[in-house]
Amino acid sequence: MRVSHNETLIIRKKIWPRSLSDFGSMTFILVIVPLIYWFELWIVLPDLYEFGTLTYFIHFFMGNYMMLNIVGNFTFTVLCDTSTRRKIVPVNAATARDGWRLCSSCEALSPPRSWHCPTCDTCILKRDHHCIFTGCCVGHYNHRYFLMFIFYLFAATAYAFIFNNFFIWSKIQFEFPLSIIKVVFPLAIFVFGFDGSIEQFYLLLYIVSVVGMLFTGVLCVYHFHLIFQGLVCNEKNKKDYSYNLGFKQNILEVFGHKWYFALFNPYVESILPHDGIIWDTASSWKQNSEKTR
Known part of the structure; x- marks a missing residue:
């Protein structure tokens, strides 16, 4: 059964992080992303390319485009209510048999592919996982935004990595073995100090961006692999x-019918083929496909 739903964004009532780990991780993202954005476009870029040149404006445009997608997708991931509380869940004798469960915490029936999150204290429609960096669960209605958030984080850090190498190696005066320690162990910068030099602070931002590139790269491979298999994290484990x-x-199940626009613009509405409650299975999808031939 295919159901199309043109639903506007429903904002979560409680958007603040509900645990200390969520608060710390989310604060880190809200601080480090603008900081690296400033570093790349106002420190690194002018040092490598002269202001006013075509090359400068191309890279400046690309940096702002990626930042727009990072901010937009992060915002929608955090704000979007993807819990079962966003709507009245229809239950009847025909549907309650297959995949429905009684959630003792919510004291309500939870539809297929929905699981309870102890941190968010609610059942999440097609729950993938709880993300500490956004302080909320990733589920049916914000799955697209989360995937594009980590993708553009990876794309931005990988893009910046190329230019940062030219910038850092030309600015930093290395002293063996102290400088090697600072590069391999970023927190050692706080132990040994910045030596009164702003270059040490630039080095820290460089290392953070490299770690971010590796981390988000692994996340992209893992989560997109799940998408291509039609899975969420809990289903992969089972x-x-x-x-x-x-x-x-x-792909349509996550990014909607306008997936080709959703990949490039978080502000484009892309209607999802399901309502997060009633789902097609592989067997029913195959039967419906054969009937339409």
């Missing part, structure tokens, strides 16, 4: 491939 509808349809 090896449940019931909702694998094929490569193309699996």
Whole structure:
């Protein structure tokens, strides 16, 4: 059964982090992302390219475009309510048999692919995982935004990595072995001090961006691999491939019918083929496909 839903964004009532780890991780993102943005476009870029040149404006545009996507996708991931509380869940004798469970915490029936999050204290529609960097769960309605958030973080840090190498190696005066320690162990900068030089602070930002590039790269590989298989994290652990509808349809399930726009612009509305409650399975999808031939 295919159900299309043109629903506007429903904002979560409680958007502040509910645990200390969420608060710390989210604060780190809110501080380090603008800081690295400033470093790349106002320190590194003018040092490598002369202001007013075509090359300068191309890289300046790309930096702002990536930042726009990072901020937009992060914001929608945090604000979007993807819990079962956002709507009245229809339950009848026909649907309650397959995949529905009674959540003792919510004291309500939870539809298929939904699980309770103890941190958010609610059941999440098609719950993938709880993200400490956004302070909320990733589920049916904000899955697209989370994936694009980590993708553009990776793209931005990888893009900056190329230019940062030219900038850092030309600015930093290395002293063996102290400088090597500072590069390999970023926190050693706080132990040994900045030596009264702003270059040491630049080195710290460089190292943070490299670590961020590696971390978000691994996340992208892991989560996009799940998407291509039609899975969320919990289903992968249980090896449940019931909702694998094929490569193309699996992408539509997350990014919606305008997926080609959703990949490049977080502000584009892309209607999802399901409501987060009633799902097609691999068997039912195959039967419907054969009937339409």
